Amino acid sequence: MGSQPKKPHKHSLSAPCVYTLRMELNPDEISPTIWRRIVVDGRVSLAKLHHYIQAAFGWTDSHLHEFTIGEKRYTLPHADDAMDNIERLDERRAYLNRLLTVDDRFVYLYDFGDSWNHVITVESFEPIDNDPQGHAWIEGGARACPPEDVGGVHGYHEFLESILTNPHSERSKELLAWVDGEYDPDQFDRRAANAAIKRILWNQWGGK
Numbered sequence: 001m002g003s004q005p006k007k008p009h010k011h012s013l014s015a016p017c018v019y020t021l022r023m024e025l026n027p028d029e030i031s032p033t034i035w036r037r038i039v040v041d042g043r044v045s046l047a048k049l050h051h052y053i054q055a056a057f058g059w060t061d062s063h064l065h066e067f068t069i070g071e072k073r074y075t076l077p078h079a080d081d082a083m084d085n086i087e088r089l090d091e092r093r094a095y096l097n098r099l100l101t102v103d104d105r106f107v108y109l110y111d112f113g114d115s116w117n118h119v120i121t122v123e124s125f126e127p128i129d130n131d132p133q134g135h136a137w138i139e140g141g142a143r144a145c146p147p148e149d150v151g152g153v154h155g156y157h158e159f160l161e162s163i164l165t166n167p168h169s170e171r172s173k174e175l176l177a178w179v180d181g182e183y184d185p186d187q188f189d190r191r192a193a194n195a196a197i198k199r200i201l202w203n204q205w206g207g208k
Helices: 044-058 079-084 151-166 168-176 190-203
Strands: 017-025 035-041 067-068 072-075 089-091 104-108 116-127 138-143
Touching: 017 044, 017 079, 035 079, 044 104, 044 190, 072 168, 104 168, 151 168
Parallel strands: 072 089
Antiparallel strands: 017 035, 017 116, 035 138, 067 072, 067 104, 104 116
């Protein structure tokens, strides 16, 4: 999806740089848009970016995922991958500043059953003098992540219709109990999301 990936122009792969990425969840199917804007060290791997995306949206990392950049797919290698004759590259060896530059778009797919497609746009790329040391932070966003295992976009719409239009029905009570008692589709807690990213950095999840 989107343009073919391009390397940032004449920029050292080891030099400090930051990317600003805008991420939208199934934007052609969900309105208003569920989105996040994250600033990240451009030298991080896609494997590390996976953890940042999980934290930014509030997913629980309970399902498989993959990135699609141009015609190439990146994920963690699995023994079954060879069975479908689709080439998948190792996301631990793929880095933002080697693959993407301004205005490029790519897709992060989470949960192959529910098919949550995060359409990601590189809004800016900037070499910097100070070293961000792999750091990432969320600048903005809107609306809550859908509940895990809700059944994809269709299930999400049905879930919202039930809890918003008839919140006192038995079905709505069951659904709210399933999501620990409450769900506000318009809520996004940026502080909580950044705290989750800080835990990732502190525990060094996902490597570089």
